[in-house]
Amino acid sequence: MSGRELDYIIPxxxxxxxxxxGPDVTxxxxxxxxxxxxxxxxxxxxxxxxxxxxxxxxxxxxxDEVIVQSFTFCASVNPIVYCGASPVFIDSERDTWxxxxxxxxxxxxxxxxxxxxxxxxIIPVALYGxxxxxxxxxxxxxxxxxxxxxxxxxxxxxxxxxxxxxSFGTAGILSFNGNKMITTSGGGAVLCHSRExxxxxxxxxxxxxxxxxxxxxxxxxFNYRLSNISACIGRAQMxxxxxxxxxxxxxxxxxxELLNDVDGISLHxxxxxxxxxxxxxxxxxxxxxxxxxxxxxxxxxxxGCAIGGAGGVTRAADTLTTDCQPNRNVEALRLELxxxxxxxxxxxxxxxxxxxxxxAPAYINGISEELFSQGLCLPSGPYVKEEHVRYIVNTIRxxxxxx
Ligand SMILES: Cc1ncc(COP(=O)(O)O)c(C=O)c1O
Numbered sequence: 400m401s402g403r404e405l406d407y408i409i410p411x412x413x414x415x416x417x418x419x420x421g422p423d424v425t426x427x428x429x430x431x432x433x434x435x436x437x438x439x440x441x442x443x444x445x446x447x448x449x450x451x452x453x454x455x456x457x458x459x460x461x462x463d464e465v466i467v468q469s470f471t472f473c474a475s476v477n478p479i480v481y482c483g484a485s486p487v488f489i490d491s492e493r494d495t496w497x498x499x500x501x502x503x504x505x506x507x508x509x510x511x512x513x514x515x516x517x518x519x520x521i522i523p524v525a526l527y528g529x530x531x532x533x534x535x536x537x538x539x540x541x542x543x544x545x546x547x548x549x550x551x552x553x554x555x556x557x558x559x560x561x562x563x564x565x566s567f568g569t570a571g572i573l574s575f576n577g578n579k580m581i582t583t584s585g586g587g588a589v590l591c592h593s594r595e596x597x598x599x600x601x602x603x604x605x606x607x608x609x610x611x612x613x614x615x616x617x618x619x620x621f622n623y624r625l626s627n628i629s630a631c632i633g634r635a636q637m638x639x640x641x642x643x644x645x646x647x648x649x650x651x652x653x654x655x656e657l658l659n660d661v662d663g664i665s666l667h668x669x670x671x672x673x674x675x676x677x678x679x680x681x682x683x684x685x686x687x688x689x690x691x692x693x694x695x696x697x698x699x700x701x702x703g704c705a706i707g708g709a710g711g712v713t714r715a716a717d718t719l720t721t722d723c724q725p726n727r728n729v730e731a732l733r734l735e736l737x738x739x740x741x742x743x744x745x746x747x748x749x750x751x752x753x754x755x756x757x758x759a760p761a762y763i764n765g766i767s768e769e770l771f772s773q774g775l776c777l778p779s780g781p782y783v784k785e786e787h788v789r790y791i792v793n794t795i796r797x798x799x800x801x802x
Pocket of ligand 1: 445447472474586
């Protein structure tokens with residue numbers, strides 16, 4: 400929290416604006432439009448809801464295919480299935496770890512040949528905040544006249560060629576979940592350029608009502624609007640957004656300096672000057688050639704909860720291992736860091752390797768699987784201070800066994 404939230408919440412409560420829609424929602428949307436330099440922002444109850452309505456408003460329907468980056472969190476993909484459509488997965492390229500434009504083009508032509516139809520839209524994802532190669536992706540998408548919906552849930556404030564992510568495509572989505580760059584204690588937004596799309600999304604998000612003196616419905620709607628009180632939190636958070644982004648970038652620069660001479664560990668960095676990540680999460684790759692203390696015991700015990708978020712709500716695993724998982728030295732480093740009070744977590748498991756999506760068409764070069772097998776996310780949030788980074792890097796150094 401920024402410390403300013405109550406300055407927005409208390410007046411709203413005094414004015415009785417504890418309802419789902421209210422003036423703070425409009426004001427928060429206005430803040431987002433200004434910051435992202437887009438004509439329309441629609442504030443919703445989550446990033447997942449934002450992606451669902453963004454693609455629905457573009458006409459995604461049962462029988463359609465939607466192209467999506469495989470290396471991502473499930474929330475980039477599940478909304479495709481909510482619409483009754485099917486995902487087509489695209490692997491990553493090495494520079495950004497995001498959607499590979501070469502594979503994207505191959506996939507478009509191959510889907511056209513195999514199904515006789517073009518995919519309905521393309522969803523690149525700013526994983527860990529890193530911008531995707533948006534100019535190349537747009538150039539390909541425009542050639543085939545396919546809309547791009549940017550999943551910038553993790554990349555709020557990241558820029559490509561100085562332009563904010565989420566403002567390039569037909570639509571872009573943001574998340575204000577508790578773990579994101581700013582939070583509304585749960586929320587999201589669609590950014591878009593067309594008034595018609597924004598109006599349609601607002602309409603779908605408020606149960607799709609026809610204007611009669613009674614409830615009349617012709618289409619399925621959703622209860623997805625952001626509450627006014629959540630929008631108050633968002634307004635307060637917008638006042639510290641730049642501060643938070645600078646902090647994340649600063650923490651990344653300290654990791655970069657301190658990890659520089661640690662053999663076998665490489666930090667994910669902006670590949671060139673066009674890319675300006677918010678470094679929402681700082682991530683490393685651990686060479687398969689280094690040995691970590693306790694490696695022999697990795698994966699020997701069931702863990703009691705899910706790694707990362709969900710308030711510990713998960714289903715018990717039925718096996719100790721799966722056929723696609725991080726290398727033993729990665730799991731050993733995670734456990735060693737945990738022993739020293741440091742939370743880390745593996746990179747996101749590619750969607751084409753998830754049991755849920757194993758049967759979906761996938762255009763693969765092996766890169767996301769390799770990244771998943773070697774990667775770890777390190778503490779990066781607003782509470783992480785320089786001395787913590789020193790402690791974390793020292794712990795990593797001591798965990799590496801010299802041969
Ligand atoms: C890449 C990505 N897309 C979409 C989402 C969905 O956002 P939310 O949690 O607000 O529904 C998240 C985060 O959870 C995410 O990491």
